[in-house]
Ligand code: SAM
């Protein structure tokens with residue numbers, strides 16, 4: 001790993017906290033090199049469909065939490081979701097991410113029907129779900145219906161910190177159990193965390209990295225915490241660009257084969273945040289395919305970018321930005337190089 005030796009906790013903690021620009025630049029350069037060895041200069045596109053902003057949970061940081069009476073709620077119909085997929089397919093996407101709050105209206109039956117409907121029309125595309133915690137049996141059903149990836153950020157791997165970010169009904173043990181179950185079923189799994197949440201210490205971030213090494217996920221979503229005015233953390237400071245970039249680079253160095261998105265949240269705190277993310281080892285972008293009318297309503301945090309753009313605008317804007325920085329837009333499914341479990345039951349889709 002050249003001059004960057006991350007074999008000791010103390011070295012990782014040093015890079016988590018360093019404010020020396022030369023050290024940070026060396027870290028990004030090392031991460032870029034590893035990303036290039038693994039994935040070249042390709043940047044994979046996933047089309048994000050935010051299909052419901054109803055949520056039964058009350059995470060203290062999240063703008064669509066149940067307790068936010070100011071949030072205007074929406075749910076897309078299957079027809080609207082399929083229309084987003086059709087738009088996405090026409091724009092070249094081969095990977096759809098269906099994300100939403102934990103919405104009880106979307107029972108296992110309804111999620112299964114939605115996945116089956118998409119799978120019928122798009123037999124070759126990757127279908128990713130990001131709908132929170134469910135029973136293992138439910139995850140198995142969705143997998144059999146045709147879902148092959150699942151994003152569930154662990155949020156923080158430190159138990160005490162987890163309890164400061166969530167009400168007592170939510171637990172880190174259960175969140176982690178879900179992630180291991182998903183991996184075991186055969187999904188390509190994405191974990192991840194926010195940088196700069198209230199009460200987060202450098203040691204928490206070190207624990208996040210150690211947990212990721214243990215889970216060995218196919219994808220890691222890392223973005224800055226951004227306050228949302230109607231939440232209990234609405235007046236807290238947000239995460240910094242620099243620390244988020246350092247966490248991206250450290251993740252790339254410790255988990256070379258993982259897929260690493262340059263997140264919308266990173267683009268929200270800095271106009272060039274996503275480009276800088278790519279320069280720090282990221283290799284995925286997730287432009288929005290949700291109908292323009294509901295974009296603003298999926299308000300996890302304040303000032304979210306791209307809420308006024310059509311799907312095609314986002315797609316081509318992102319392509320231009322990627323090319324400007326010497327990367328190559330790649331519209332294929334973009335499977336992870338991390339190995340996945342062999343599905344244990346008949347009829348499972350190829351992950
Ligand atoms: N309900 C699903 C779940 O729990 O995984 C998916 C939706 S959830 C809104 C997606 C992610 O948004 C969360 O995992 C969290 O990390 C991120 N998020 C929520 N509030 C945020 C905030 N204020 N700033 C930045 N990211 C936030």
Ligand code: FES
Pocket residue numbers: 055056057058059062063064065066100101102
């Ligand atoms: Fe449910 Fe944020 S509290 S998605």
